Amino acid sequence: MTAPLLICEGLSRSFGxxxxxxxxxxxxxxxxxxxxxxxxxxxKTTCFNLITGNLRADAxxxxxRGQSIMGLKPHQVARQGVARSFQDLRLFTHMSVxxxxxxxxETSAWFWQPGGAAARRAREAATEEALARTGLTALAEARxxxxxxxxxxxxxxxxxxxxxADIWLLDExxxxxxxxxxxxxxxxxxxxxxxGVAICLIEHNLDVVTELADRIAFLDQGKVLAxxxxxxxxxxxxxxxxxxxxxxxxx
Amino acid sequence: MSQAQQRPAxxxxxxxxxxxxxxxxxxISLTLGEGEIVTLxxxxxxxxxxxxxxxxxxxxxxxxxxxxxxxxxxNHSPAALGAAGLALVPEGRGVFPDLTVDEIFxxxxxxxxxxxxxxxxxxxxxxxxxxxxxxxxxxxxGTLSGGQQQMVSIARALLTRPRxxxxxxxxxxxxxxxxxxxxxxxxxxxxxxGIAILLVEQNVREAFAISDRVLAMKSGAIIxxxxxxxxxxxxxLMELF
Ligand SMILES: Nc1ncnc2c1ncn2[C@@H]1O[C@H](COP(=O)(O)OP(=O)(O)OP(=O)(O)O)[C@@H](O)[C@H]1O
Ligand SMILES: [Mg+2]
Numbered sequence: 001m002t003a004p005l006l007i008c009e010g011l012s013r014s015f016g017x018x019x020x021x022x023x024x025x026x027x028x029x030x031x032x033x034x035x036x037x038x039x040x041x042x043x044k045t046t047c048f049n050l051i052t053g054n055l056r057a058d059a060x061x062x063x064x065r066g067q068s069i070m071g072l073k074p075h076q077v078a079r080q081g082v083a084r085s086f087q088d089l090r091l092f093t094h095m096s097v098x099x100x101x102x103x104x105x106e107t108s109a110w111f112w113q114p115g116g117a118a119a120r121r122a123r124e125a126a127t128e129e130a131l132a133r134t135g136l137t138a139l140a141e142a143r144x145x146x147x148x149x150x151x152x153x154x155x156x157x158x159x160x161x162x163x164x165a166d167i168w169l170l171d172e173x174x175x176x177x178x179x180x181x182x183x184x185x186x187x188x189x190x191x192x193x194x195x196g197v198a199i200c201l202i203e204h205n206l207d208v209v210t211e212l213a214d215r216i217a218f219l220d221q222g223k224v225l226a227x228x229x230x231x232x233x234x235x236x237x238x239x240x241x242x243x244x245x246x247x248x249x250x251x
Numbered sequence: 252m253s254q255a256q257q258r259p260a261x262x263x264x265x266x267x268x269x270x271x272x273x274x275x276x277x278x279i280s281l282t283l284g285e286g287e288i289v290t291l292x293x294x295x296x297x298x299x300x301x302x303x304x305x306x307x308x309x310x311x312x313x314x315x316x317x318x319x320x321x322x323x324x325x326n327h328s329p330a331a332l333g334a335a336g337l338a339l340v341p342e343g344r345g346v347f348p349d350l351t352v353d354e355i356f357x358x359x360x361x362x363x364x365x366x367x368x369x370x371x372x373x374x375x376x377x378x379x380x381x382x383x384x385x386x387x388x389x390x391x392x393g394t395l396s397g398g399q400q401q402m403v404s405i406a407r408a409l410l411t412r413p414r415x416x417x418x419x420x421x422x423x424x425x426x427x428x429x430x431x432x433x434x435x436x437x438x439x440x441x442x443x444x445g446i447a448i449l450l451v452e453q454n455v456r457e458a459f460a461i462s463d464r465v466l467a468m469k470s471g472a473i474i475x476x477x478x479x480x481x482x483x484x485x486x487x488l489m490e491l492f
Binding site: 038045176206243 | 270271293294295296300342343383386394396397398399402420423424425426427428429431453
């Protein structure tokens with residue numbers, strides 16, 4: 001088994017009295033999709049924020065390829081090859097679709113490539129490729145704010161693709177997508193997995209999780225209650241009760 | 252139940268709309284009966300959200316007329332529509348990040364001219380439907396989790412006791428249990444208060460369970476209409492998505 005790319009141990013963060021994340025240990029391995037599942041407010045997004053340096057941890061550590069990334073700024077973590085998407089997307093709404101993607105290449109691992117015209121051309125090529133793979137080429141000149149919801153979600157994915165990161169942290173990337181868009185999204189994810197990207201996926205739709213995840217970490221009230229193969233996790237009646245209530249056809 | 256003899260909550264006649272030359276809606280007509288629950292299904296990009304935005308006065312149509320409870324408003328603005336009893340839960344929430352939940356509720360009640368002495372009762376009523384909000388009423392909305400913000404967005408719309416409610420993908424960001432726990436009581440508002448609901452929702456199973464009628468949209472037009480049972484077949488749905 002390959003060593004995990006990213007290892008988190010005992011990550012914790014409180015806000016006032018609320019323990020949003022309380023001792024989370026989690027590891028992400030190349031070529032594997034780990035789904036982070038759990039109720040609203042469980043601490044899923046906060047985990048991402050602690051890894052990416054958007055928030056400071058009160059305790060715990062995060063090691064990327066054996067090196068600590070604790071205390072780094074978000075752009076520094078991005079440069080180490082960690083790309084993330086946001087639940088509320090955070091696109092540059094007044095900028096074109098193409099410039100949104102190009103900007104992602106500038107704040108990523110690409111930064112360390114040799115500078116000058118060659119690097120610029122490489123970034124532009126990566127941008128065009130990401131647009132093509134997400135089906136956005138025809139909309140490249142449109143302002144991000146003029147896109148439909150699903151298109152904006154794919155733009156957010158294009159930014160991830162163009163960043164050429166080897167760790168993807170995706171916060172509800174498939175919510176609101178219809179079946180065919182979801183299928184397209186699934187293909188992007190599977191392709192990245194084949195290429196050895198370590199993916200962490202926050203997702204409420206269990207059809208998506210079942211289809212794409214190799215592992216599930218179930219989070220509730222800031223703690224990982226269970227971790228393992230999707231079938232085992234989804235069959236656990238205790239977790240089902242927390243997540244689904246008592247619906248019969250849940251698991 | 253039959254809707255035909257009821258006064259429509261919402262009537263749209265011949266709506267066409269688009270963005271900068273790109274046509275998105277073409278000659279759409281629909282009726283939402285008083286006390287009726289209708290689900291709108293269709294592909295991403297079929298025009299569902301644009302239609303919701305047009306109905307709520309957030310996007311100006313190129314053509315067409317809209318009547319709310321039998322009346323064409325001189326000014327089809329969100330404020331005028333709110334006063335007429337319409338509320339929208341927009342796709343992707345849109346709560347003010349710098350205000351606390353209580354402040355957001357206060358603003359909504361003030362905008363709807365709800366008398367001061369009634370406000371606490373209104374808030375209680377909504378908190379019964381969304382009890383989890385009690386845990387974070389004094390927090391600024393920007394610090395809430397995605398699902399918590401979505402709860403606030405739905406609560407804000409319900410506070411005004413709308414007579415017709417437009418819900419654009421309310422399940423986005425909500426854990427399955429929470430969404431289920433929410434839909435049944437919202438549907439019950441139809442029985443207790445005669446509220447009409449137009450629902451856009453990808454979770455068709457849950458949506459159909461509370462719907463009287465389904466409208467299927469494709470490429471900016473309504474291509475089919477019928478009871479949920481007519482759409483429940485998996486193959487039919489695959490076609491429409
Ligand atoms: N900046 C903050 N200040 C105060 N509380 C916060 C802040 N950020 C998050 N929280 C709280 O921490 C808890 C965990 O939030 P988080 O956003 O991680 O949840 P989540 O699992 O992503 O939920 P959702 O599924 O709703 O997106 C929630 O109770 C949230 O309100
Ligand atoms: Mg979240």
